[in-house]
Amino acid sequence: MDSIGVLMPIHMNSYLEQELQKRFNVFKLWTFPNKTLFLKEHSSSIRAIVGNAAAGADAETIEALPNLEIVSSFSVGIDKVDLNKCREKGIRVTNTPDVLTDDVADLAIGLILAVLRRLCEGDRYVRSGKWKKGDYKLNTKFTGKRVGIIGMGRIGKAVAKRAEAFSCPISYYTRSEKGDLEYKYYPSVVELASNCDILVVACPLIEETRHIINREVIDALGQKGVLINIGRGPHVDEPELVKALVEGRLGGAGLDVYENEPEVPEELFGLENVVLLPHVGSGTVETRTAMADLVINNLEAHFLKKPLLTPVV
Numbered sequence: 001m002d003s004i005g006v007l008m009p010i011h012m013n014s015y016l017e018q019e020l021q022k023r024f025n026v027f028k029l030w031t032f033p034n035k036t037l038f039l040k041e042h043s044s045s046i047r048a049i050v051g052n053a054a055a056g057a058d059a060e061t062i063e064a065l066p067n068l069e070i071v072s073s074f075s076v077g078i079d080k081v082d083l084n085k086c087r088e089k090g091i092r093v094t095n096t097p098d099v100l101t102d103d104v105a106d107l108a109i110g111l112i113l114a115v116l117r118r119l120c121e122g123d124r125y126v127r128s129g130k131w132k133k134g135d136y137k138l139n140t141k142f143t144g145k146r147v148g149i150i151g152m153g154r155i156g157k158a159v160a161k162r163a164e165a166f167s168c169p170i171s172y173y174t175r176s177e178k179g180d181l182e183y184k185y186y187p188s189v190v191e192l193a194s195n196c197d198i199l200v201v202a203c204p205l206i207e208e209t210r211h212i213i214n215r216e217v218i219d220a221l222g223q224k225g226v227l228i229n230i231g232r233g234p235h236v237d238e239p240e241l242v243k244a245l246v247e248g249r250l251g252g253a254g255l256d257v258y259e260n261e262p263e264v265p266e267e268l269f270g271l272e273n274v275v276l277l278p279h280v281g282s283g284t285v286e287t288r289t290a291m292a293d294l295v296i297n298n299l300e301a302h303f304l305k306k307p308l309l310t311p312v313v
């Protein structure tokens, strides 16, 4: 398979790159100063793209590669891949579900605890020597709080399972009620937000879920409510979120994702009720290795004409 051209638009993970290079002819787009020229010269030899949550395969790139057969994404979210274009052109698409579910759900709980128990602020309190001048202020209990979840796929369910262990009543919003779940269903996000203390965004980014967290939802969550976003930045109307936090209309937020990564609104930097992470939901050595193996296994299956392991298209 070492003559098969595989395009990587950005650097993602050293293990993934090494393992791909052992098997394929890998083109690292970021190492070519003139990307347009590179694509013109090598377009015919590229048969696969390995993208991720930051850079996938847009319509323009797909059109520029006449022999593209498969996009294997090093991510579970495939919002950066033009799925319609892939369907139209018969290009297969795979992602990395399941292997990252635990990490992302763990991180959601970590963010909840970090916001409510002020873990980052407390850490700064000790390091700056402030503890010597007085005890740290009281914070907010997590156990028993009402947790609302938007999206009840693998990750949403894993967050629910973990929150149950903290004795939290769980409710959720999805497009239609899931018959197999005993959690309370709300048919609208505003209703869900009005009836929970912590709202977790865990759904895929599609046109209908863009800005699913808007001003009305934020106000329904209210002064004591906490928003946790482990989905995608564009799920949230970010200027509205920033305004609500600055004005004290929302109790707090734990964010792993942002609308224009790696840009993060600076107004959030001074707020102690906000915990900010750099999009690291699946960012453990173990999980990124498992994701890389899945990307490679999907590519090998495709080029050996075997069934794909985790097909999206």
Ligand SMILES: O=CC(=O)O
Residues within 6 Å of the ligand: 053, 074, 075, 076, 077, 078, 100, 281, 282
């Ligand atoms: O954001 C990360 C992913 O989609 O895997």
